[in-house]
Amino acid sequence: MYDRLKGFRDFYPEEMGSRRQVFDAMEDTAARYGFREIGTPTLERTQMYVDKSGEEIVDELYAFTDKGGRDVTLTPELTPTVARMVVAKQQALSKPIKWVSTRPFWRYEQVQQGRFREFYQTNVDIFGSSEPEADAEILAFAADTLFDLGLSADDFEFRVSHRDILSGLLDAFDADVNSRDAIRAVDKRAKIEDAEYLGLLQDAGLSASQAQQFDDLITAGNLDAIADFGDEDLADAVDNLRNVLDAAEDFGAGDVTTLSLTTARGLDYYTGVVFECFDTTGEVSRAVFGGGRYDDLIEDFGGQPTPAVGVALGDATLQLLLQRADAWPDEELRxxxxxxxxxxxxxxxxxxxxxxxxxxxxxxxxxxxxxxxxxxxxxxxxxxxxxxxxxxxxxxxxxxxxxxxxxxxxxxxxxxxxxxxxxxxxxxxxx
Amino acid sequence: MYDRLKGFRDFYPEEMGSRRQVFDAMEDTAARYGFREIGTPTLERTQMYVDKSGEEIVDELYAFTDKGGRDVTLTPELTPTVARMVVAKQQALSKPIKWVSTRPFWRYEQVQQGRFREFYQTNVDIFGSSEPEADAEILAFAADTLFDLGLSADDFEFRVSHRDILSGLLDAFDADVNSRDAIRAVDKRAKIEDAEYLGLLQDAGLSASQAQQFDDLITAGNLDAIADFGDEDLADAVDNLRNVLDAAEDFGAGDVTTLSLTTARGLDYYTGVVFECFDTTGEVSRAVFGGGRYDDLIEDFGGQPTPAVGVALGDATLQLLLQRADAWPDEELRxxxxxxxxxxxxxxxxxxxxxxxxxxxxxxxxxxxxxxxxxxxxxxxxxxxxxxxxxxxxxxxxxxxxxxxxxxxxxxxxxxxxxxxxxxxxxxxxx
CATH class of the missing domain: 3.40.50.800 (Anticodon-binding domain)
Structure with missing residues (x-):
């Protein structure tokens, strides 16, 4: 008798039936928005991830050398793959490009509740528009998906932030700040003690009082005050965030979007609006899913400058939210x-x-x-x-x-x- | 700019749309027959494949050692995985178990037309019935799938054979025959010269005249003559094949099933009825897909004796058949x-x-x-x-x-x- 690998899951029919209903709801909603399904490979060259995230990322990957001597990796996320695909056909693809897919990904990490070594994501992306309507359409798609799954606006909220506001604020201080490190500190804010968080901001280059002032500004979330605090770029970023929130209102996601500048998202490639979905009851304590704008990645991959925005909905945390809200489909055969x-x-x-x-x-x-x-x-x-x-x-x-x-x-x-x-x-x- | 790995495919929306229609047709047909979707992991322990097929199989696999020192493999086929899953819950699962799934698999092999290193299969299996109706339901499902995809009975045929008839015939000769090798020779029959084929039968233990007589018997396909040629087990196998063909007729697959004892299927684990789907025009020259009965595998995996029968439809050859018959869905956005x-x-x-x-x-x-x-x-x-x-x-x-x-x-x-x-x-x- 053979055992299943740790962090991998077998889905028997009852559970799979519920999962299929959830996947279908996401795919159907995406289809109605005109997102087109793509199919993507399970393996990519390891170099693609190393270039993007550094050699140390390999420890978290299912990376190996194939029989032909190629260094390959079981894809840990979709974004690099779709970036590669956009670059490969950038002349032929008419913009905006709107893609969706649902499939497994793999990370070699500690197994815990809602976190597996093999997990599933529905990825939805728009390439070729820097307009706020593109960000808003991603928010509206995500909201409609959750509504279609039976959730109401009382069940969840999208905490919307903006990378250029965070970095613009940091630049406005009279200090030599490492924005990347400071934004990573913001991303950890809710998970660590205040003292540790403020310490990380200081490690990134702010003084103690600057760190406190920065935190006060993003906590208060007064956009007028923030726009006044820095230069024109910061004011533009504030405008962009306002425009995205306005468009999201028009697109029907206004009731579930909320300004939250203490939201930062962990991944380095985000550039503009970022957001995370949270359980309003707090019972699911971490972000259910998130997304945002990544305008530089296609160019970094050797393509023409191509703005991009997307969201990735993961199976495990989404299941936790749906179960909390009594919206997980019945696990029974029909x-x-x-x-x-x-x-x-x-x-x-x-x-x-x-x-x-x-x-x-x-x-x-x-x-x-x-x-x-x-x-x-x-x-x-x-x-x-x-x-x-x-x-x-x-x-x-x-x-x-x-x-x-x-x-x-x-x-x-x-x-x-x-x-x-x-x-x-x-x-x-x-x- | 990064390149895609050889033998792996990117599917852009137009092509993916057509593929999705084909996958949906298979899944929908399976659902109507009461096959229930399961979800299965991408990685399994390498030992599972080595035990089944020998150490040499590893050369054809994407096998590697994970960060935790486990020898793991990107699954090359579904059957060992579903066998493992049946064994893991054999007490809880009510029989017959009827499962379906569509997903990618991986083999490190030469890339050629209709053969990739990453390929997709829809697997459909019934566990827990040795009755001819189970074999016939697999045939009827496969036929209905092709009908639903727009093919007619003129487009394809299922060549049905029986492993116990082939081995029973071989046993009936006054010779020390290695049945496995002889059946592998039959599987190669259409792809090699007669002399080579007859030579392989002789290598397996038949004399030259016995090899010719054996080939005459399976080519003529006179079931009465075959039943008379051997012992009671052979007669039982002939009865079983007749019963499966009768049931397939009742189940609506009679027009597309044809007796073909020169069909053998390459895999060793088959035990009873086996079949392969062929393009009637011959334009697609190799088997489009195949399946059969594998009654010993669950027991080999440490489970209770559990008869099983199934079919696996691969994406690449199915596409060749559908394209040949002008039934491949239009590759255009809607x-x-x-x-x-x-x-x-x-x-x-x-x-x-x-x-x-x-x-x-x-x-x-x-x-x-x-x-x-x-x-x-x-x-x-x-x-x-x-x-x-x-x-x-x-x-x-x-x-x-x-x-x-x-x-x-x-x-x-x-x-x-x-x-x-x-x-x-x-x-x-x-x-």
Whole structure:
């Protein structure tokens, strides 16, 4: 007997059915917004990640050397891959490019609640627009997805921030600040003690009083005061954030977006608006998912300058939020019909099953030579709504029996009239 | 600029759209038969494949040692994984177990037409029934899938064979035959010269005349003659094959199944009925896909004896068949509406787009601040059926313009009546 690898998951049908409903909701919402599905490879060259994040990233990757001597990696995220794909066809692709995909990713990290070594993400990105409407469409897509999954505006909030505001504020201080380190400190703010956080800001180059003043500014979130604090670039960043929030309002996501300059996102490649989705009850304590603008990445990958904005919804934290809100789909099998076949009636039973399937119904029938009772138990186990009994006796009379599994009521129906013109005949149609 | 790895594929939206339609057809057909989707990990322990196929298999795998020192492999096929999953929950799972999944697999092999290092398969399996109806349901599912994809019974055939007939025939000769080697020779029969093939049979232990007689028997395919040639086990195997073909007839796959004892399937774990799908025109020269019965594998994996039968449909060869038969879905984007927004009309345009999306339509709108002409070009590029123009002038009159993109006809509509109660309003609704 073999064991499953730690941090990897097997999904059996009941759980997978719920996951599929969630994935479908994300994919369907994305499709309605005109995001187009792409398919992407599982392996990329390791160099792509090293160039972007440094040699130390390899420790967190499933990186290895293939039989042909290539250094390759199981993709830990989609963004570098889609950047590569945009660059590869940048002349042929008409802008804006709007892509979506759902697939697994891999990171070699500590396994804990809501964090696995193999995890799934739905990635949604827009390339080729620096307009606030693009950021807002990403927010609106994410909000609509959660609404479609049964959540309300009371269940979640998008905390919206802006990298250029954070860096513009930092630049406005009379100090030699490492913005990257300071923004990483902001990203850790909610997870560490105040003293440690302020210490990290000081490590990044601010004085103690500057660190406190910076934190006061981003905590208060007074955009007018912030715009006045720095130069024109900072004022432009404030304008951009306001425009994104306005567009998000027009696009129907206004009720769930909230200004939160203490939100920073961990990844270095973000440039403009960034946001994170949180459980309003706080029961799911960390960010459910996040996204933002990354206008420099395509150029860094050797392409023409191409602004970009996107979001990635991960399976594990999204499940935690949906379960908290009682919106996780029921983990149970759904079956429209079980065609119960006893005696020498296989040809007719098969015909009935085929007719019902042709109308799109989920139909099982016996493939294991089981008894009447065993078939009835099985039909119950798969939650069959209706059982159609095709027995020798009935069939001799030109009839089948239609049984409603919830009530237990049953009636006989002429076999020639079943299913007849009905797409999904039930006991009620014949009682 | 980074390059894609050899044997791996990027799928851009047009091609991916076609692939999605094909995957959906397979998944939908499987769902109607009551196959339940499972989710499976990308990595398994390398030992699982070595135990099954020997140390030499590792050369064909993406096998490596992870950061924790585990020898792991990118799964080259699904069967060992589902066998592991059945064994892990064998007490809890009610039989028959009917599973389906679609996902990528990986083999380090030579790249050629229709063969990639990363390829996709839809796997469909039934565990827990040794009855001929289970084999027949696999055949019927596969046939219905191809019918749903637009193929007819003239386009393809399932060549059905039986491992126990081949081995039973071999045992009936007065010779010390290595059945595994002989069956592998049969599997190569169509790809090599007669002399080489007969030589391989002799290497397996048959004399020259026995090899010829064996080949004559499986080529003629006279089941009565074969049943008479060996012992009771051989006669039972012939009966089983006949019963499967009879059940396949009842299940609607009779027109596409044909007896073909020269079909053997390469994999060692098959035990009973095996089959391969072929292009009837021969234009696709190798097997499109195949499947069969593997009754011993679950026990080999440490589980209770559990009969099993399944089929795996691969993306690349299936695409070749569909393209040959002119049934590959059009590789083009589909868009129901483009909401063209010019001037200070964003709020109304966004409302219109949202209303149309709520009815399930695919709706794009401007997120890039483009001109009227640029938006119209874009709408054309994404094959928008209808363009809804929300302009300042029209809107001042309380109207929007609805334009049919095929005819170029357009008309104005009161903005309050659009989309109104219509799910998918078009120019014709208002002309």
């Amino acid at each position: 079956t429209d019909y079980y065609v119960l076949q006893v005696g020498d009636t296989r040809e007719t039973a098969a015909r009935v099953a085929r007719d019902l399937r042709e109308e799109g119904n989920v139909v099982e029938s016996d493939v294991a030579g089981r008894s009447f009772g065993a078939q009835m138990n099985y039909a119950d186990g798969i939650n069959a709504k209706t059982v159609v009994i095709v027995g020798e006796q009935d069939l001799a009379n030109g009839e089948v029996t239609v049984k409603d599994m919830e009530s237990g009521d049953q009636t006989t129906v002429p076999v020639d009239e079943f299913p007849g013109d009905l797409d999904a005949p039930t006991y009620e149609d014949f009682e | 868009t129901d509406y483009y909401v063209l927004q010019v001037g200070d009309t964003r709020e109304t345009a966004a409302r219109v787009a949202r209303d149309l999306r709520e009815e399930g339509n695919v709706v794009e709108s401007d997120v890039a601040g483009r001109s009227f002409g640029a938006q119209m070009n874009y709408a054309d590029g994404i094959n928008a059926k209808t363009v809804v123009i929300v302009g300042e002038q029209d809107l001042a009159n309380g109207e929007v313009t609805v334009k049919d993109m095929e005819s170029g006809d357009q008309t104005t509509v009161p903005v309050d009546e659009f989309p109104g109660d219509l799910d998918a309003p078009t120019y014709e609704d208002f002309e």
